[in-house]
């Protein structure tokens with residue numbers, strides 16, 4: 189074996205059983221212990237016309253449905269180690285909405301907020317949600333009417349109940365499974381501010397199978413906006429993220445595919461705009477997922493061994509206004525993988541800096557950076573982008589109802605909180621790496 193995978197003594201018998209029933213020749217299954225994992229999904233496609241979020245150019249309620257929208261949940265582990273990942277085909281979620289859902293889940297299951305990550309796909313063709321990006325049509329000649337707002341409020345109310353039920357369904361459907369992770373690359377994300385500017389083309393993939401190797405689910409991450417579709421097409425769609433999920437589920441019948449967006453706030457899909465491009469980008473993600481899943485070097489992983497969350501205050505450049513509370517969440521999966529869940533539309537500099545930091549210390553990539561998670565209060569610019577100015581640093585703040593740009597210093601604040609939460613992971617991971625060399 190190229191590397192060690194430590195199995196607790198209590199799990200050894202279970203692992204032996206897994207080995208006995210594993211598909212012959214499956215290198216992955218041969219040394220992995222099972223983890224209880226459950227999945228559920230719910231259709232969240234609006235059933236009546238509704239104003240769509242994402243593009244300020246649209247002037248009426250939606251005129252049709254091009255593709256269904258989904259909320260999906262994955263529950264990993266048991267007892268105190270349970271973690272819930274929830275993905276939602278929507279432009280963004282508000283802190284109020286996710287806060288209510290997390291509190292309900294705590295009441296009903298005892299799963300704490302730090303162990304629940306809620307990721308918005310950031311499709312620009314999903315319904316407006318109460319409390320999120322409410323100023324999108326603030327300069328429009330076609331602001332939201334009282335009747336349209338009532339439709340949005342009703343949709344949001346139903347969405348909250350559906351997400352809650354799906355999370356509970358996932359928790360109650362847990363059964364022994366095997367987890368693996370690997371990484372591919374896809375190149376359609378392009379820096380939308382600077383020709384040839386920085387991008388993150390990593391495609392982290394989490395694979396979940398039955399103990400006998402039958403595919404149960406795929407979670408895939410990619411750092412790119414959901415802006416392939418034409419704003420003139422006022423129809424409901426999951427954009428490339430929706431097509432990626434659809435294609436993966438088609439290729440692995442009975443499986444659940446979930447997409448988590450990385451720090452792609454300043455990346456657009458290329459080429460765009462139009463339906464065929466969205467379909468092609470989705471297919472490229474599914475193709476690359478297929479290639480990653482067929483490799484024999486996927487890392488077996490266990491459940492979430494540590495979940496943390498911390499809030500930092502992001503100051504605005506304008507004097508006399510309250511800072512924005514900004515929550516950073518991290519999950520550690522043994523010494524194999526750390527997942528970072530950042531709020532907001534996070535620009536690529538954050539993931540590149542974090543990954544470089546960990547790569548330098550660990551000698552390999554063990555970090556999965558997700559953004560648009562838990563809530564999306566606005567763009568989260570880096571110091572570089574604050575200096576450069578432009579949409580992500582300045583003009584986007586109007587749509588988010590923020591009191592202007594952030595003050596310098598936010599990047600270090602966020603990075604330091606992530607590093608602080610993952611200090612133990614770096615230590616454990618470096619130790620294991622050292623042992624493996626012996």
Ligand SMILES: [Zn+2]
Pocket residue numbers: 310413453533
């Ligand atoms: Zn955006």
